[in-house]
Amino acid sequence: MGTMMTSSALRVPHEASNFDEVSMQQSLIFADSLKHMFVQDLKNLRTQLYSAAEYFELSYTNDDQNHIVVETLKDYTIKALVNTVDHLGSITYKVNDLLDEKVDEVSGTELRVSSIEQRLRTCQEFINHEGITQQSLVINTPKYHKRYILPVGETMSGTNRTKSKYQGRSLDDEDDWHQFRNAVRATIRETPPSTVSRGHSPSPSPRPPQRSAIFSFTATMPKKELDKRTVSPHRFPLLRSGSLSSRSVTPSSTRPTTPNSSRPTTPNPNPRRRYPSEPRKSASMRLPAERENGKDIEQYPSKSKRLLKALLSRRKSKKDDTLYTYLDEY
Amino acid sequence: MARAGGITNAVNVGIAVQADWENREFISHISLNVRRLFDFLVQFEATTKSKLASLNEKLDTLERRLELLEVQVGTASANPSLFAT
Numbered sequence: 001m002g003t004m005m006t007s008s009a010l011r012v013p014h015e016a017s018n019f020d021e022v023s024m025q026q027s028l029i030f031a032d033s034l035k036h037m038f039v040q041d042l043k044n045l046r047t048q049l050y051s052a053a054e055y056f057e058l059s060y061t062n063d064d065q066n067h068i069v070v071e072t073l074k075d076y077t078i079k080a081l082v083n084t085v086d087h088l089g090s091i092t093y094k095v096n097d098l099l100d101e102k103v104d105e106v107s108g109t110e111l112r113v114s115s116i117e118q119r120l121r122t123c124q125e126f127i128n129h130e131g132i133t134q135q136s137l138v139i140n141t142p143k144y145h146k147r148y149i150l151p152v153g154e155t156m157s158g159t160n161r162t163k164s165k166y167q168g169r170s171l172d173d174e175d176d177w178h179q180f181r182n183a184v185r186a187t188i189r190e191t192p193p194s195t196v197s198r199g200h201s202p203s204p205s206p207r208p209p210q211r212s213a214i215f216s217f218t219a220t221m222p223k224k225e226l227d228k229r230t231v232s233p234h235r236f237p238l239l240r241s242g243s244l245s246s247r248s249v250t251p252s253s254t255r256p257t258t259p260n261s262s263r264p265t266t267p268n269p270n271p272r273r274r275y276p277s278e279p280r281k282s283a284s285m286r287l288p289a290e291r292e293n294g295k296d297i298e299q300y301p302s303k304s305k306r307l308l309k310a311l312l313s314r315r316k317s318k319k320d321d322t323l324y325t326y327l328d329e330y
Numbered sequence: 331m332a333r334a335g336g337i338t339n340a341v342n343v344g345i346a347v348q349a350d351w352e353n354r355e356f357i358s359h360i361s362l363n364v365r366r367l368f369d370f371l372v373q374f375e376a377t378t379k380s381k382l383a384s385l386n387e388k389l390d391t392l393e394r395r396l397e398l399l400e401v402q403v404g405t406a407s408a409n410p411s412l413f414a415t
Contacts, residue, residue, distance in 0.1 A: 074356055081363055088367065092374045099381045106388045111396050120402060 038091040
């Protein structure tokens with residue numbers, strides 16, 4: 001008891017700086033007053049009980065009416081016990097109430113701290129997200145449709161990546177075009193000389209220099225390679241001519257083509273589908289170089305049609321006249 | 331007379347014994363109630379100690395969380411570039 005009194009007496013109210021500290025101080029003062037009051041009451045009860053015991057002891061020894069003294073002592077004991085029980089009940093109730101109040105306050109404070117933590121976590125996640133967005137090197141490259149990709153050599157405001165990609169495609173197309181020409185050449189060479197001479201006869205005289213200029217690849221190739229190609233098992237690799245012819249018609253350095261591997265290679269009677277570069281080209285996207293050479297561009301579809309017809313007739317009647325004529329014209 | 335005096339003494343002894351038994355019964359009742367009160371006080375002490383321990387634990391956890399929050403807020407306040415858009 002004395003220790004509790006000392007500890008409670010040592011609590012001196014300090015200057016409160018804000019509302020929370022004031023309320024905490026008030027609650028502490030209330031708890032101290034509660035403790036002090038009930039401890040003081042219990043201490044007074046203790047002294048009263050001791051004094052009552054001494055009084056009844058003296059009365060029992062000195063007085064003749066012992067019976068009355070005993071009865072009075074009994075009544076006093078019962079009343080003191082009941083009073084003590086009431087007092088302790090009141091104390092325990094108040095202490096329980098104070099404890100529950102503190103527990104509720106702590107629970108409320110935990111909720112507030114959890115809310116602050118959640119808000120801080122949300123802010124942290126937002127900061128992290130913004131940091132990732134700032135630090136990520138995602139470049140939104142402009143994506144154009146295939147038909148809007150400018151050819152090599154043209155000025156383009158887009159990235160170099162698309163341009164280089166298209167350049168690679170044009171080179172591939174050129175290789176395919178060379179292979180195709182070599183295959184056609186080999187097929188023509190395999191035909192009897194009478195047919196070749198017959199094919200050459202209708203061609204005009206100034207054609208040969210033009211043809212030699214076009215087929216420079218064939219001319220520069222060694223003869224061994226040419227022979228190899230003539231005896232290669234791919235006797236007629238023109239099965240891919242459905243898609244290759246469309247690429248070959250367009251000049252590889254000036255007109256872009258979109259190689260589509262998923263397109264069927266079987267001969268298609270519809271020439272529109274066989275030459276996708278021509279109908280897909282919109283008038284607004286035509287290049288100035290093409291506009292200057294408008295006649296050549298208009299001749300490409302007709303040449304392509306003739307090439308297709310020649311290929312079809314080649315498969316049916318094995319006649320190379322038309323094909324050779326086309327090659328001569330080209 | 332002697333027989334009457336003996337009977338009276340016997341009656342008095344009987345009355346005294348009965349009173350003594352009554353007093354003993356009263357004291358036993360009082361002691362029983364005091365023990366019940368003591369048991370209640372012991373139980374109350376245990377309950378209060380348990381509640382105070384849980385409250386102390388909660389306060390410790392809360393204090394640690396508040397310290398962590400204080401450090402985080404201090405770090406964020408020391409880095410104003412984090413809030414720059």
